[in-house]
Amino acid sequence: MEIVVCVKPVPEAETRLRVAADGARLDAEGVKFVLAGYDESAVEQALLLKEAVAGSTVHAIALGPAPRTEEVLRAAVALGCDKASWIEVPSGGSDDPLDAARILAAAIRGLPHDLVLCGKQAGDDESGLVAGALAEALGVPGFGYVVDLRWDAARSRFTFHRAVESGQESWECPGPIVIGLQQAWNDPRTAKLPAILKSRKATITKIAASGAAASVATPEKFELPAPRTGAKMIEYRTPQEAAEKLVRILREDAKVFP
Amino acid sequence: MPEFSLTPDQESLRDLARKFARTEMAPHAAECDRTARFPEEIYRKAYDLGLMNLNVPTEFGGSGLGLFEQCLIVEELAYGCAGMTTSIIANCLALEPILLGGSPEQRRRFLTPFCASYQLASFALTEPSGGSDAGAIRTRARRDGDAYVLEGEKCFITNAPHASLYTVFATVDPERKHKGIAAFVVPRSAKGVSPGKDEEKMGHRASSTGTVRFEGVRVPAEDRLGEEGDGFSIAMRTLDQTRTPIGALATGIAQAALDLAAAYSLKRETFGKPISEHQAIQIKLANMAQAVHAARLLTWHAAWTIDHGGKGTLESSIAKCFASDAALDVADEAIQTFGGYGYMKEYPVEKLLRDAKLTQIYEGANEIQRTVIARELLRAYQ
Numbered sequence: 042m043e044i045v046v047c048v049k050p051v052p053e054a055e056t057r058l059r060v061a062a063d064g065a066r067l068d069a070e071g072v073k074f075v076l077a078g079y080d081e082s083a084v085e086q087a088l089l090l091k092e093a094v095a096g097s098t099v100h101a102i103a104l105g106p107a108p109r110t111e112e113v114l115r116a117a118v119a120l121g122c123d124k125a126s127w128i129e130v131p132s133g134g135s136d137d138p139l140d141a142a143r144i145l146a147a148a149i150r151g152l153p154h155d156l157v158l159c160g161k162q163a164g165d166d167e168s169g170l171v172a173g174a175l176a177e178a179l180g181v182p183g184f185g186y187v188v189d190l191r192w193d194a195a196r197s198r199f200t201f202h203r204a205v206e207s208g209q210e211s212w213e214c215p216g217p218i219v220i221g222l223q224q225a226w227n228d229p230r231t232a233k234l235p236a237i238l239k240s241r242k243a244t245i246t247k248i249a250a251s252g253a254a255a256s257v258a259t260p261e262k263f264e265l266p267a268p269r270t271g272a273k274m275i276e277y278r279t280p281q282e283a284a285e286k287l288v289r290i291l292r293e294d295a296k297v298f299p
Numbered sequence: 300m301p302e303f304s305l306t307p308d309q310e311s312l313r314d315l316a317r318k319f320a321r322t323e324m325a326p327h328a329a330e331c332d333r334t335a336r337f338p339e340e341i342y343r344k345a346y347d348l349g350l351m352n353l354n355v356p357t358e359f360g361g362s363g364l365g366l367f368e369q370c371l372i373v374e375e376l377a378y379g380c381a382g383m384t385t386s387i388i389a390n391c392l393a394l395e396p397i398l399l400g401g402s403p404e405q406r407r408r409f410l411t412p413f414c415a416s417y418q419l420a421s422f423a424l425t426e427p428s429g430g431s432d433a434g435a436i437r438t439r440a441r442r443d444g445d446a447y448v449l450e451g452e453k454c455f456i457t458n459a460p461h462a463s464l465y466t467v468f469a470t471v472d473p474e475r476k477h478k479g480i481a482a483f484v485v486p487r488s489a490k491g492v493s494p495g496k497d498e499e500k501m502g503h504r505a506s507s508t509g510t511v512r513f514e515g516v517r518v519p520a521e522d523r524l525g526e527e528g529d530g531f532s533i534a535m536r537t538l539d540q541t542r543t544p545i546g547a548l549a550t551g552i553a554q555a556a557l558d559l560a561a562a563y564s565l566k567r568e569t570f571g572k573p574i575s576e577h578q579a580i581q582i583k584l585a586n587m588a589q590a591v592h593a594a595r596l597l598t599w600h601a602a603w604t605i606d607h608g609g610k611g612t613l614e615s616s617i618a619k620c621f622a623s624d625a626a627l628d629v630a631d632e633a634i635q636t637f638g639g640y641g642y643m644k645e646y647p648v649e650k651l652l653r654d655a656k657l658t659q660i661y662e663g664a665n666e667i668q669r670t671v672i673a674r675e676l677l678r679a680y681q
């Protein structure tokens with residue numbers, strides 16, 4: 042099975058984000074970009090399928106500027122992806138998720154693919170649009186919010202569930218398909234030290250960016266949420282004391298109950 | 300010109316250790332400290348990720364890292380929990396004598412099967428009668444045909460109760476002092492080897508420290524490292540290698556103390572403003588930051604010196620001594636910044652002080668480091 046997994050460099054969770062001077066984007070200066078969140082789950086899912094289906098290949102693909110994009114691809118290789126391709130676009134380019142999907146689709150069309158995996162949304166802008174748009178651009182079925190993706194070898198089709206409001210849908214579909222993954226049903230693995238060192242020497246194939254249309258959507262303004270005021274910290278020594286103080290506040294100050 | 304930025308390779312190793320320390324070690328640090336539990340499941344994970352036999356070349360199944368990379372990893376691990384780090388890096392200490400003193404055949408024979416699965420080893424030098432004066436050890440090795448018979452007791456041995464392999468230093472002739480010491484590789488399974496119980500310790504309580512008795516233990520002569528009189532030199536050269544990572548370990552403790560103190564100072568208010576706005580606290584934080592920075596740079600420099608073929612005795616002694624003193628000072632000031640809460644076990648800073656203390660004692664007490672520093676220094680003036 043030929044699996045393509047799309048990964049995106051996103052700011053590390055602990056990074057303090059600042060808005061750039063023009064107010065229309067985040068300042069990338071000094072920000073550490075990593076493979077994280079749903080994309081980690083997508084890679085994990087790809088590797089689980091590879092382990093389950095003999096002869097499979099996992100090809101990680103990413104779109105973005107140097108050096109961060111190359112770094113997340115190396116991280117994907119360290120986790121166990123067999124190949125990595127980098128579509129270099131300059132930093133500060135289009136932020137339009139539809140553009141990203143078009144460019145990825147143009148590249149993926151040239152690669153063997155039975156399954157294209159994405160995280161359900163990127164860990165930074167959380168647009169959640171790329172998987173769907175990618176399916177559309179490739180002209181293949183696409184599914185979002187997928188869990189428990191498996192390959193039914195006897196019937197040559199993928200089986201999976203979609204978590205929906207108050208229930209679960211069960212699906213089956215032959216490839217090629219695009220899947221936006223809710224989460225892996227296993228914890229994403231951690232790359233081992235020898236694999237990390239080996240990934241530093243791995244070949245990252247460059248693919249020229251093509252397929253972008255004139256982007257219509259551009260972000261206008263980024264704002265940090267205003268700091269909230271009015272929170273009251275209760276100091277306490279024992280849980281009993283905390284509860285007593287809380288009850289007194291609820292009763293006397295907030296008058297939630299008499 | 301020296302280069303102070305990390306390569307992408309080094310950054311990715313540091314990131315691995317950082318993630319492991321913060322997600323696997325730190326969440327269990329307080330509990331293991333309180334109960335003195337030896338979290339073997341965490342050590343097993345460290346092994347699986349390649350964070351354990353850092354100094355062993357890859358051809359024998361280790362991670363094959365230089366000292367600089369080892370230091371990057373050790374600092375991050377210690378940030379998560381110094382005690383666990385002591386147990387994780389004890390293999391490096393225990394296996395170094397085999398790397399330094401073993402023949403190619405011995406290295407293959409001992410290291411390859413050892414590194415192929417999760418196992419612990421201990422470096423057994425210190426004895427109840429003394430640790431600093433390693434030339435005066437009393438454990439005897441009597442030659443008997445094609446074997447030696449070991450008789451004696453070692454104490455304060457990291458991981459001893461859990462180890463499957465020991466590198467043991469013993470004298471073939473106490474009269475010959477340093478020149479009579481030999482180094483041996485002894486499996487736990489050898490008849491007459493009996494590790495004692497875990498000692499109750501002030502800090503590093505997630506680590507295990509204990510005695511090992513050797514009662515009529517027969518060790519084949521082919522398991523001796525180097526010649527009979529090489530043991531002392533093997534031990535000292537081992538410590539020349541492993542001292543620098545102790546500087547890194549101390550730096551990790553100090554960095555954790557600084558981070559906790561700085562974050563707390565922004566939140567805690569007295570006299571109507573955060574204590575970070577009182578100059579006395581600012582001066583404390585500034586001094587702590589200087590100590591952490593200097594400790595790290597001295598450690599990096601010592602590691603760099605050794606990685607570039609230098610002996611590094613002076614540099615590693617300075618790094619270990621300075622960083623461990625800094626760790627104790629910074630942890631102390633972190634407690635002071637926390638005020639009464641700092642003294643409470645419920646908060647994480649008092650543990651850092653107890654953990655920092657050990658770094659002044661083991662792998663050569665700081666008094667000995669200063670003796671070494673002075674000796675190396677004075678040589679240049681004679």
Ligand SMILES: Cc1cc2nc3c(=O)[nH]c(=O)nc-3n(C[C@H](O)[C@H](O)[C@H](O)COP(=O)(O)OP(=O)(O)OC[C@H]3O[C@@H](n4cnc5c(N)ncnc54)[C@H](O)[C@@H]3O)c2cc1C
Pocket residue numbers: 389421422423424425428429430431432454455456457458500503508657660661662663664665666667670
């Ligand atoms: C938790 C822990 C783990 C350890 N792990 C190991 C291990 O894995 N393997 C191992 O072999 N050992 C280990 N040790 C032992 C450690 O290395 C020794 O404790 C240390 O070397 C000091 O030896 P000592 O305790 O016998 O003190 P002593 O040698 O008795 O020294 C007592 C005091 O006198 C000072 N002193 C001694 N000689 C001089 C001198 N010439 N000039 C000035 N001052 C001097 C010392 O600095 C110290 O302050 C460990 C110790 C601890 C506490």
